[in-house]
Amino acid sequence: MERDAKLYGDLSKVLVTREEILAAVKKLGQQITADYQGKTPVVIGILKGAVVFYSDLIREIDLPLRTDFMALSSYGSATKTTGVVKVLKDLDRDIVGQDVLIVEDIVDSGMTLSYLKKMLADRGAASIRIVTLLDKPARRRVDLKADYFCFIIPDEFVVGYGLDYDEKYRNIPDIGVLHPRIYSGE
Ligand code: IMP
Numbered sequence: 001m002e003r004d005a006k007l008y009g010d011l012s013k014v015l016v017t018r019e020e021i022l023a024a025v026k027k028l029g030q031q032i033t034a035d036y037q038g039k040t041p042v043v044i045g046i047l048k049g050a051v052v053f054y055s056d057l058i059r060e061i062d063l064p065l066r067t068d069f070m071a072l073s074s075y076g077s078a079t080k081t082t083g084v085v086k087v088l089k090d091l092d093r094d095i096v097g098q099d100v101l102i103v104e105d106i107v108d109s110g111m112t113l114s115y116l117k118k119m120l121a122d123r124g125a126a127s128i129r130i131v132t133l134l135d136k137p138a139r140r141r142v143d144l145k146a147d148y149f150c151f152i153i154p155d156e157f158v159v160g161y162g163l164d165y166d167e168k169y170r171n172i173p174d175i176g177v178l179h180p181r182i183y184s185g186e
């Protein structure tokens with residue numbers, strides 16, 4: 001797809017190209033493969049933002065693994081979270097004694113994942129690690145570290161490669177900065 005195509009019209013710039021993403025995802029898959037030798041992790045994708053990343057990542061993990069998904073909603077506006085998390089779709093199977101990898105699109109305040117990590121620990125997972133495509137450490141409000149990440153990004157609102165604004169832009173193959181005019185109501 002051309003980067004001056006219609007889909008890119010609301011971006012102020014492309015931050016990470018699809019080529020850079022695929023190279024990073026491949027490297028991450030190899031690292032997880034090495035770290036989980038002899039194990040069968042349960043890889044949990046967080047709907048919907050992580051689905052594009054998730055589908056590329058699991059194909060780079062050369063291990064037996066199980067898939068599952070959760071949908072969470074954090075109350076707040078489209079560009080800010082409040083930390084109150086509601087489970088919209090729960091796991092299909094229990095995770096007692098399982099090695100869990102949580103796959104998320106972006107860690108921003110860290111509140112969503114910190115809540116989820118506690119919840120899955122309470123359910124008796126043997127281990128829990130967090131995998132994120134993007135990390136925005138400047139906005140962290142709780143002490144939460146991703147165990148694996150692809151890119152650290154500045155404090156800007158990004159879309160594409162699964163990430164949305166108002167359910168749009170998830171199908172852009174690159175990661176770009178959304179032009180502020182889109183959410184400032186200009
Ligand atoms: P937090 O870490 O609890 O603040 O929330 C992370 C969630 O907020 C992510 O899963 C995204 O859905 C959303 N989010 C945070 N920053 C961005 C962004 O720059 N673009 C799109 N979604 C974002």
Ligand code: MG
Nearest residue numbers: 047048049105
């Ligand atoms: Mg999300």
